[in-house]
Amino acid sequence: MAPAATILDGQSDNNKKYGGLGKAKDGRTFSVRSYPTFKTLEEERRYRKEHLAAAFRVFADHGYVEGITGHISVRDPILPDHFWLNPISVHFAHLKTSDLVLVNPDGEVVEGERPIQPAAFAIHAELLKARPDINSAAHAHSIYGKTYSAFGRELEMITQDSLRFYMQHAVYKNFGGIVFNREEGIRIAEALGTTNKAVILQNHGLLTVGKTPDEAAWWFLALENLCQVQLLADAAAAGSGNQKIIIDEEASVFTNKQSGTPEKGWLAFQTYYDDVLIRSKGDFLQ
Template structure:
């Protein structure tokens, strides 16, 4: 190997190690994005609402809308047993901060003048009750998510991205029609357990997170992972090729690199920046 090539390889390795420690090779601190700190709960409320509205816009861009189906919720920091949702009949692409509806634990509208999706309340209220650590939940009828849900099975750990859900997702293996009963919501919450995602049989996907950013990113990633799984299964069917599964030790180690709440929050920030630029911040009003 040429000396120049060896030098580049060593420099790349050194820079990677320096980057992992949060500093440049010269010792200068790197600017690492992280969840902001707030001076008041009012400030955090606004932040959560802004990122909730952004998540709806991002979902719209990816075709996760389907009439009045689908919903994203975020817990209110001032009133922890209340959460913000989208108005029933407003398209995801049009949702702004001022459109968001605040409901209490009984589903009564506290702020806003439009109804919410009754299924959203039945599912999300029970998840928020069961999981105090969960501040946001996303559910939509994405094409690949609902296609994969038909099989009623967990994901195979066959790609690096699938490892975000390693031992951290569940399958709700029954379809009880449109979820209008809170008891159904309780069963879904119980099945979810302490995981970050659940595949709802013949229905679609649901993800949760400590932040709306993380919950939204997990949903984006889960839908793409379902897409990849469908492609792999289709290609393997009758071809004679066997799928290569990622070993347990590597999967467990990699989960810590790609599946933590902080990585979920960080993963959504490029999407937030992108929708902010594309809309000139129109969702912030």
């Protein structure tokens, strides 16, 4: 298990890439945190698992826990057609790296001591298979996400934060109950498409993806907040008769390039990771 100092490494001079100025008045330059490099695939596996475990702790902190629902995955770097997933019987608030389960393409547990959700496998197996550009997916039954999902429509581009998802989210309209078969997982993957990072599952909730569990988790946090904003804006508009102002395409495209990249998604999550690391004293790394 990597020490905390190693986990917090990943600093490099990526200021232009991340949009930071990175220079002090006295001439000093600063670096912006970025995804680390690894000497071995074993090191990367450990990193992915530790950040996946942290994502569950963050979800618990935000109340994205309801019984045994919800799951986050990450592709294994050594066995790319396998992925790590949470077991069905561990609360997000207590989940540790050692609790994670490695699953093969047939849904069999390769490493781990507990069973997984059939729905989790059906969704994540097909998403990761259909999208080799992503390594992680996150789904939970969050309050505002599942409330907004009842409308079966995309978000409106009404705030700066909405633009993180400009032309990068979709709606899956074919709700057919709990996802127990891979055909449903295939249809969800098709709805997500080849470039989107989120899909609103009608009458169900939210699902986000990313190159890292950090990114997928951050997009989920952001999308849940935006669903709350959309619901509030819709209610306010209906009550007052005022019209919502939609941000124009030029500003939407520009802002999305500044705040909607995988690097920004990963970076945004690191403050949450640090918070969990400090408050838990690294308990989730075990």
